[in-house]
Amino acid sequence: MKIAETPSPPYYAVIFTSIRNDNPDGYAETAARMVELATEQDGFLGVETAREQLGITVSYWRDEESIRKWKHHTEHTLAREKGRTAWYTSFKTRVARVERDYGMDAG
């Protein structure tokens, strides 16, 4: 997992913050599959994820339209429903427009 190499702003970020229950059944496989599937979508720019007590996954998108399409992707919709009923105690999704960014690269 690396820092996402996103283009110059503006672009969009979907910040997904979650707390898991203790049911492992199928979670890791589905989480990995959703990352794999997201990277194949038109408008996908990158993803960053980390989990301690809290899980944070930020995915980056070209525009609102690509976020909307990904939200309505059938396999993603089924995975979200499973998340709601089987894997998460609570979660929050925030859709945000990235207006500026700056940073430091290795080396």
Next chain:
Amino acid sequence: MKIAETPSPPYYAVIFTSIRNDNPDGYAETAARMVELATEQDGFLGVETAREQLGITVSYWRDEESIRKWKHHTEHTLAREKGRTAWYTSFKTRVARVERDYGMDAG
């Protein structure tokens, strides 16, 4: 660490993604102090953080002005400089306007 209880959008998110080097000196203390200090700032709405290979800290703010003031806070400025020179291999900061959110609460 809980999911931040932010107000209705719009508000702002500062997404800070980083990769650490292996120098522990003072890092944990400064990271904790920065969270403590951030919560005291006018316009601060909440913070969420997790670290595996990648560290992700998302802080939430009322408006651009409160982000600007926090960026120029003296102790925060010194901590960022220390991060740049002593603790991080690479990092990226993205400032984003949260346009909508939704989620599920425990219970």
